[in-house]
Amino acid sequence: MSSFDDMDAFEGASLSARAMAARPAPYLDDLNEAQRAAVEQLDGPVLMLAGAGTGKTKALTARIVHLLVSGRARPNEILSVTFTNKAAREMKTRVGRMLGQQIEGMPWLGTFHAICVKLLRRHAELVGLKSNFTILDTDDQLRLLKQLIAANNIDEKRWPARQLLGLIDQWKNRAWVPSKVPASEASAYNHRGTELYEQYQARLRELNACDFGDLLLHMVTIFQAHPDVLEQYQRWFRYILVDEYQDTNVAQYLWLRLLAGGHKNICCVGDDDQSIYGWRGAEVGNILRFEKDFPGAHVVRLEQNYRSTAHILAAASGVIRGNEGRLGKELWTEAEGGEKVRLIGHWDGEEEARWIGEEIESLQKGTRGIDPHSLDDMAILVRASHQMRAFEDRFLTIGLPYRVIGGPRFYERLEIRDAMAYFRLVVSPEDDLAFERIVNTPKRGLGDKAQQTIQATAREFGVTLLEGARIAIDEDRIRGKGGGQLRMLCENLARWGRMTGDKDVTHMELAEIILDESGYTTMWQNDKTPEAPGRLENLKELVKALEGFENLQGFLEHVALIMDNETEESGAKVSIMTLHAAKGLEFPVVFLPGWEDGLFPSQRSMDESGLKGLEEERRLAYVGITRAEELCTISFAGNRRVFGQWQSALPSRFIDELPEAHVEVLTPPGLYGGGYGAAAAYGGGSGIETRAAEANVYNSPGWKRLQQRSSQRPVSQPRESRTQVIDLEAVSAFEMGQRVFHQKFGYGAITGIEGDKLEIAFEKAGTKKVVARFVHAEDDVPF
DNA sequence: GCATCTAAAGCGATG
């Protein structure tokens, strides 16, 4: 084990405390009373209950600065954990800005996982790993589990690997090693869950690998079994700060409690009303229990909101009031005036998308006393990602620029994982999982049979797959085209491996060489699907990302934890994302579509977790509303197509919880009268509102009409956009029958021209009408 | 060994 003092992170990070103390402390001046209290109470346990938009990050960064300036701790003695890399990055820059100087050494400001990797590399041998262990992504985990399931003669059809993975994840979130899984879980996964968990852990150790859950679990295990190690860190980390404490799971909680066990200088920041990750193992209980865990804790409430109008806050408060067992907070603001929260019902999901599209266009120009807004200021927040499609389709048709936030993250993408597998294999030839992944990608004529031969050979000689492959070739066990290709792959890998030591080739050049010579780049160049250009683009991004690292090895060690889906595109765009992805963000204008019972609150959530599930959904509604600064529009549709089936739905029960005084009900032309929704059906809301709801909705002709027609496919109502800009110039470049390419739908032929829109029969996506400027001539594809 | 068809499942998402 390397000595404590060797650790990079523990040295060279000092910033002269005296030099800073001499500076004035403007960071305290623009804090309000509560924020200031939270910042100045440096010693002992502190719970900062920070509502949405109350300047939480500001207080947190001021606290770090205060610790540094007051000389309580050096930058490398502060442990500061966040959940996302984005949050970590933001805190780093804000601390730097507040100090008025860039500060290199905040090595322990990062995500739980990033910090645990750093620690675990130092102590890996205590849990049977080498310090250069690899971190598996979900894909690798799943493949491993499938192998185990097959080896145990379990029918994967009846007992899917995904289920087992979910189970193991949950156990790890609760900090249960295989031997600690309680008997109550014994029946899980056909009574073989624990057994397979044990095998999985053993296999990980063989592979010198661990998964994300292990990063924390191993550290907890080490701290519990080696008090001397724990004590070192308890002493070293003089102050601990935790962001988004309501999202911590049991393993993270134990980890924190162990580290804070000595001095108890721990400050947890969170908002129980924004706990929306229960299904991922987060325990709201952690935050509710804080004062019991840390007796004498100072609890500070940040309740003054600087983000939203009073109407928006009132609406959010009205909804969240429905939850039990809250720590209790009431947001308030000095701001006056503003628009009420708007509520509108639609016939179906497409109508909803159409209306929101038009609304966005008129807000762009400014309307009814609302100033013009950039598209960057507007966001659509949906409950489930499949709701996004309706908006994408509509926005493509009317030519409204949008960006989808979330989606598959950069490093989870197929091409990135493939490329990384090549790099992994070059750096560590014993990485069998990487070998399996790329041996026949691109296609080398090595199918099941050849791969089984390699596996068998490797087992026979007790060597890695790559070594087994080499032996298999030498002994002529794999013949024909595949054999030759495999020989070439092995030789290439060996050659690239030697090049890692070559001073004349930078690791970026090497990465390019690997991708080119393996045929991987060519594979995508020859691919004619619409995704291919984007994938090549991503590979370029990947190589660019290498720049910040010393070598391939260094890059790989960090990549699983630091890669973000971050491509800065030019031009203003409206954002579309899930409510989960929206946490921590804010927008002047927010649309919240799809407020229908079953969709939101989600049926699945309620089925799985009952009242707890419903309460988490309610917090999600609270998070959604509080993202809005000026204008918040909630909508629901009477009919929606789910998995191709038309289904009718009732307005969300959360709509009844919106306080009427702060809501303006909009009535779109030609639709049933607006009004409150499902109160009667659930007995929610006040008596008056409930009766009003019955009168307005259930007995209204419009509602009855809606009910009657709900089983039929609704006729879409073509209505031209008020703000249509016809770009005939773009259309003139095309003619009937021409073959064209579209970013989203791929290749197709023009079958009609109408105004500025083209009707195109796509090869894969069917016939669609799209705006001409999103279409390229076939020979003008922007690769 | 690979391409093409067919059946079944998909609901929320960070490291």
Add this chain to the structure above:
DNA sequence: CTTTAGATGC
């Protein structure tokens, strides 16, 4: 409806 994994056929 869409995607994807597995089976089937060539």
